Amino acid sequence: MAGPLLAHPVQERHYEAELNCVSVLRSSHAAAAAMVARGRGTILNVASELGFFPFPGAAVYSAGKAFVLNFSATLRHELRGTGVGVTSTVTPAQPAPKAPVGPG
Numbered sequence: 001m002a003g004p005l006l007a008h009p010v011q012e013r014h015y016e017a018e019l020n021c022v023s024v025l026r027s028s029h030a031a032a033a034a035m036v037a038r039g040r041g042t043i044l045n046v047a048s049e050l051g052f053f054p055f056p057g058a059a060v061y062s063a064g065k066a067f068v069l070n071f072s073a074t075l076r077h078e079l080r081g082t083g084v085g086v087t088s089t090v091t092p093a094q095p096a097p098k099a100p101v102g103p104g
Contacts, residue, residue, distance in 0.1 A: 020064025
């Protein structure tokens with residue numbers, strides 16, 4: 001959800017942080033446990049260019065994507081030697097394509 005921090009109720013921002021941080025933590029934990037038991041696997045977490053720098057109007061989103069990048073890098077070190085790899089991919093920040101207007 002775009003806009004300054006105070007443009008939305010704190011509970012909405014909480015849900016956004018939960019989606020971008022807690023869900024990555026929970027899914028990575030579950031996947032890592034199963035993969036370590038198997039002795040192989042790769043966890044791929046999705047971040048964004050906005051995780052590299054602050055972006056006005058996207059404070060919670062940018063912070064959440066920074067979490068994904070740092071969490072993934074740290075988890076990669078923690079799982080070293082287990083046969084499980086961890087990586088993150090960064091999606092570019094770009095405007096959504098515009099739908100054509102009118103006949104062709």
